[in-house]
Amino acid sequence: MSHTPPTLDDIRESYTATAMPPAKETESTTIRNRFQAYANMNKVFAIKPGDRVAFLTDPRLDRRVVDAISGIARANGAECREFMWPSTRITEIPEVVRPLLEQSDFVVSSWFASTGCPFANKMRKETGQRWVKITYFRNLDVLETPHARFPVELVGEIIRATARLYPRDVNFDMQFTDDRGSDLTIEFTPKMTETLLGISRWRGLNTATEPGCYIHYLPTHGPNLYGQTAHARDPKAFAKMNGVIFPQWAVGFPKPFDEKIGVEFKDDFVSKVHGKSLQAEQMREYLIGGRLQELGCGHNPKAPRYGIYPAGPNSPGGLHFGINALKESAYLRRAIPHWEEPHIHMDLVTFDTTVKAGNTTILDKGFLMSLRDEQVIAAAEKFGDPVELLESYDE
Incomplete structure (x- = not known):
């Protein structure tokens, strides 16, 4: 009986043709990756016992994000308060919010004003207030991504x-x-x-441990x-x-x-x-x-x-x-x-x-x-x- 060698098209069209590992992770790998991301998150949100934590949020932010960070705060004996603004796009910290910030040690913010507002910069410089900007942590599901666990x-x-x-x-x-x-x-x-x-940030500080720091999460x-x-x-x-x-x-x-x-x-x-x-x-x-x-x-x-x-x-x-x-x-x-x-x-x-x-x-x-x-x-x-x-x- 004669043998017909496979053509490249035969190989390409075969359901058995594979040269790469499965794209879908095993459940155990998923769990390991997830907890690696959790460990990173805990390092970044270095909330200390007794810290007064302020959240500056907006209505479109995934509420699970606030809950997750609040859980870290509670586990470390810190108290949380939140102020929600209609959008993230404000460029100055509103006057109505400033008393809250003046009584805070740690700020988690989704607002654009976090970086350029003179009041925010003053609070970091003069009081040692630590800030984490969550532009890239607006949805809790990003914890499942490769860059969250890097x-x-x-x-x-x-x-x-x-x-x-x-x-x-x-x-x-x-x-x-x-x-x-x-x-x-x-x-x-x-x-x-x-x-x-x-x-x-240029000194490679990506955890909110240093007085006056301003960092981003995800790093x-x-x-x-x-x-x-x-x-x-x-x-x-x-x-x-x-x-x-x-x-x-x-x-x-x-x-x-x-x-x-x-x-x-x-x-x-x-x-x-x-x-x-x-x-x-x-x-x-x-x-x-x-x-x-x-x-x-x-x-x-x-x-x-x-x-x-x-x-x-x-x-x-x-x-x-x-x-x-x-x-x-x-x-x-x-x-x-x-x-x-x-x-x-x-x-x-x-x-x-x-x-x-x-x-x-x-x-x-x-x-x-x-x-x-x-x-x-x-x-x-x-x-x-x-x-x-x-x-x-x-x-």
């Missing part, structure tokens, strides 16, 4: 390795380039570098390669900056851009938006004169690789150029009316940028160089295979 200590080690790439005690140019033609230069002074890297959002923190949030200070960025995408737009849209900066401000598409016009309508507030770089290798909602990517090498405009975007008010950020904001996103600080490469075509830092690899070995942990992305 070791929080390892996120900190990666961040510290990136910080070591900055030149110290010298002036230098930070340059952003890509194959689309982006070419943006930011002139750094030693004082800017010292101030930027002095904040808790982490940013930190910023450049931002207003480089000037200690002095509204009159700015960097010498010149050039153009051609973003691949932006929050609030359903798909990446087909057109090469250019956003031109002069010092900290948007001077021009280049492009003829509808998306370019929608950005030009409100971005001219807007200020670059933050230039964040993702540092969690298990964050969704191309997930940019609500505030930009958290995967290593993903950049978001966060701009605050002078007026609200009519387009964003229509497209994402319940956005967690104010409609004056815009997060432009790239995944393939090369970033150099002086002669040192921080990103190489979107690859975060600190992932191959010797100290990072040594730290990763304590938790598993460094290659899997650091370079196997959630795509």
Whole structure:
């Protein structure tokens, strides 16, 4: 009897054809992963006995999130109080809320005002109040994701390795380039570098243990390669900056851009938006004169690789150029009316940028160089295979 060898089509169409492990996890693996995420969460929400915990929430937040954090607080002998505002988009802490915060040691917030409001910054600086921003913990189900269980200590080690790439005690140019033609230069002074890297996030602190800390959960959002923190949030200070960025995408737009849209900066401000598409016009309508507030770089290798909602990517090498405009975007008010950020904001996103600080490469075509830092690899070995942990992305 003759034998007919299988064709490639036979192999492809066979129900037995498989070369990869099952996508569905076993129940025991799911349980192990879940408790790893719980352990991370407990480390981040380092609530102490006697802490007075304030929740600043909004109606669209999953109530289970508040219940979960409240459970941690109760287990540690802390008391909780909550103030709900109609949306997260407020940029200042309302007067009616301030007495609550003045009586609090620990703040869990979904509000945009958490980071830029002078009152919030004053409370952290003068009273040592600890804050956790939950922009990326709006649904309890995210605890089932890879980035929720990625070791929080390892996120900190990666961040510290990136910080070591900055030149110290010298002036230098930070340059952003890509194959689309982006070419943006930011002139750094030693004082800017010292101030930027002095904040808790750049020191790799991702647990709310240090007086005056401001951290993100899930770890982490940013930190910023450049931002207003480089000037200690002095509204009159700015960097010498010149050039153009051609973003691949932006929050609030359903798909990446087909057109090469250019956003031109002069010092900290948007001077021009280049492009003829509808998306370019929608950005030009409100971005001219807007200020670059933050230039964040993702540092969690298990964050969704191309997930940019609500505030930009958290995967290593993903950049978001966060701009605050002078007026609200009519387009964003229509497209994402319940956005967690104010409609004056815009997060432009790239995944393939090369970033150099002086002669040192921080990103190489979107690859975060600190992932191959010797100290990072040594730290990763304590938790598993460094290659899997650091370079196997959630795509």
